[in-house]
Amino acid sequence: MVEPQLQQELFPILLRFRMHRYAMSADIAKMYRQVYVHEKHVDFQRIVWRDAPTEELKDYGILRLTYGTPAASHLAVKALQQVARHKMTEFQSSAEIILRDFYMGDHLTGAHTADELVLHASEKAYAAVAYARTKYLDGKIVVNLVASRTKVAPLKSTTLPRLELCAAHLAAKLIKQITACLCSPESRMFGWTDCTVTLACLQGHPSRWSTFVANRVAEMQEILPSECWTHVRSESNPADLAYRGMSPSSLLSYKLWWHGPPWLSSSSYVPHEVKRQDHTTQLEMRKKTAAVNVAEPSQHWTLLAKFSSFSKLKRVTAYVMRFIDNVRNCAQTMPRKQTGPLTSKEIQVAELKLISAKKPLPRRISLLRLQPFVDKSGILRVGGRLKHSNVASDVKHPVILAKSSPLAKLIVADIHKFTLHAGPRIMQALLGCWCTQLNS
Structure with a gap:
């Protein structure tokens, strides 16, 4: 049986690893072979072996986890985490690191910060780039790349404003990951986009927009409030690289990518004092509709709803038709009154009448x-x-x-x-x- 995944995602482990001043890595040698199987389960791991065809077959019980079995990775990680929890009171900091910074048998951690995020889209691709802006006690400000996300635009043709919104949505999800991994309570997150249509959508209530836009705006506003989103000029947007492309040698010296726009590093720039601009758009507005109820008579004979059997309905209809015929015949000089059990002809006529x-x-x-x-x-x-x-x-x-x-x-x-x-x-x-x- 395949058990649920227990190990941490690789992205947050790598993200936290890059934030330490002093880094440390470790590895559990032969991780699976370090974990013993309970003796009552050994019989489920047996092999039959002999060194030569002339020798007698021997039966072996495997005492430790076997690589390749569906449950092996789950059990290995579970054993490691159980050891950490068992020693939590005695070695709290070490136990927390084991539970947080292990990816299977590989360990990345260290010891020893608020963040800015920029995004952009084109008809070919869209991207989001996150930066950490740290101000030290001596007044020095350092801005460094934290992480980026890039997606190829869908093959199905769509509008550029929608792609810009998808870039902002991608940025919001990246913010959520970074916040969960790195940010302290005093850290503040801000988003930047060079698309004023996206900003207008974020400043409006989701109910104003079409379903495509409303779903993304609602999720983005929950992660990062609309007042934390601001406009950035295209020439200052490092996410442009997502669709322009650049050779690796040129990227190494491209400061805009590694350290963000120059004004982020300026001491005069104060994120929470950036003046918010109001933006409006008529694109993606939800069409207003008025509901009108029109009462119409039922298309079906009300008698049909009073019976749960078609056979009974036919017989009742046949009797009603017989009664009508008998009443009409009474007006004649020589009345012919039908009585007795229903005939097959009467039932057939009743059926034709119903349909x-x-x-x-x-x-x-x-x-x-x-x-x-x-x-x-x-x-x-x-x-x-x-x-x-x-x-x-x-x-x-x-x-x-x-x-x-x-x-x-x-x-x-x-x-x-x-x-x-x-x-x-x-x-x-x-x-x-x-x-x-x-x-x-």
Whole structure:
């Protein structure tokens, strides 16, 4: 059985490692072979071996974790973390480092800071770059690259403002990772973009924008408030490298990439005193709609909803039609009153009455392939080339019933019960009519 992942993600470990003044690395030699398996589980790790074909086979139980088994990595990390927790009270700082800075058997840590983030997008790619701006006690200010994220623009064509927003969304997620790994409570995060449309979206409530924009804006505002986002000129944006590209030799000496815009290192620059500018845009605005309720009479006969059996509904309808005929016949000089049990003819007429169409032929695209028509009895039937075949009329032109109609539901329920819950193919064969979307 494959167990859940226990080890830390590699990105935050590397990120924290770069922030130390003094670095330290370590490695657990033959990590899996350092972990013993409980004696009651040894029998699950057995091999049969002999050094030569002439020797007798020997049975071995493996006492330690075996490389290649699905659970080995989980158990190795679990054992390491359990040792750290067991020694937490005795060696607290060491135990915390083990739980935080190990990636499997490799250890990166050290001993010994607030951050700025810039982003940009083009039709080819978009990127976000994060910088740490540290002010020392002697007044010296140092700005260094912390991390970056780059993504290739999707193959499906999209607008540049949307790509710029995707860059800002990427930046927000990078901020969230960095904050979780490095930042102390007094650290402050700020975002910069050279796209005023993105800033306008961030300054508005998510409900104002289309779904694509609203989802990203809501998540970004939760990570970094809109007042912490500011505009940066394109020439001062190091994230331009994401789409312009640069050779490795040129990148080594490109200060804008490694240390951010020059004004970030200026002592006169105070992040929280940067004046916020209000931006507006009509792009991606959610269309306003007005809801209107129109009461319409039901398209279906109310009698259909009063019965749970199609057989009973047919018989009730037949009796009602018989009563109407008897009342009309009373006006004649020689009245003919129908009595006694219902005949098969009466039940058949009642069935045709129930499925007869009393409204115009529907124009739904899904029915066009059936070439529907309304016969002389007012019943909607399937047309097509079978009209030239030598079979019964009901077989050539089955009745069409809509899946959503109460009548169709009653008929299908009766057949479903009669066939002991058979599948759609058997039910369709027994229906004797064409029920749209029967499979669903």
